[in-house]
Amino acid sequence: MKNTAKRTTTKTLADLYRAIDRANAVTITYLKPGETEPTVRTIEIAELRTTSVTIRKDGTVKGGGIIVIAMCRLRGAAREFHLAGILSYTVHRMAYVLDRPAPTKYVRPAPAPTTDAQALFFFELARDQDDADYTPRTLIQTDATLAA
Numbered sequence: 001m002k003n004t005a006k007r008t009t010t011k012t013l014a015d016l017y018r019a020i021d022r023a024n025a026v027t028i029t030y031l032k033p034g035e036t037e038p039t040v041r042t043i044e045i046a047e048l049r050t051t052s053v054t055i056r057k058d059g060t061v062k063g064g065g066i067i068v069i070a071m072c073r074l075r076g077a078a079r080e081f082h083l084a085g086i087l088s089y090t091v092h093r094m095a096y097v098l099d100r101p102a103p104t105k106y107v108r109p110a111p112a113p114t115t116d117a118q119a120l121f122f123f124e125l126a127r128d129q130d131d132a133d134y135t136p137r138t139l140i141q142t143d144a145t146l147a148a
Contacts, residue, residue, distance in 0.1 A: 003088045009066075012083070013048065016068065019091045020045050025073070029087045038087055043070035043079070044096040071098040 004012050019026050026045060031038040046069050053064040066083040076098060114120075 001088050001090045004083075004086055009083070012086075012089070013066070015089070015091055016045060016048060020047070023096045025092045025094050025096065026070075026089055027092065028081065028089045030081055031085050031087055033082070033085065041079075041081075042073040042092075043068070043081070044073070044098055044100075045070045046078070046100055048083075071096075071100055073098065 002012075002015065016026065018024075023044075025042055027040065027042045029038050029040050049067045049069060051063045051065045051067060053062070056062060068081040068083060068086070070079055070081065071077070072079040078101065
């Protein structure tokens with residue numbers, strides 16, 4: 001078991017990337033934000049990501065952390081763990097056993113019509129299913145149903 005408090009982030013990341021390359025399971029002791037009791041999970045790491053960095057008006061930096069995307073053997077589902085929340089970890093020799101769900105395939109939307117304003121209007125309405133049954137009507141000043 002390797003304690004992350006005694007190791008640099010670079011060495012921890014190197015071990016986790018090595019586990020990804022070799023498809024080795026990793027047991028982590030993880031402390032969720034806002035909780036006091038850590039949990040132990042065996043995970044199968046799929047990838048490591050960085051979060052976006054936001055610079056606030058006062059000059060402080062928010063974000064920029066590292067997230068571990070993995071399949072959790074306890075839940076059998078994909079999970080995200082922040083590297084800052086991992087207290088300790090052990091890289092095992094056992095291989096992955098869970099099947100990772102396939103990523104959703106990007107479907108390119110139909111191109112918007114450029115010839116007719118009415119066709120473009122209905123194209124935009126069709127993109128939002130809640131308003132697909134709406135039909136525009138001409139407003140007349142004497143229409144009593146529009147009075148407030």
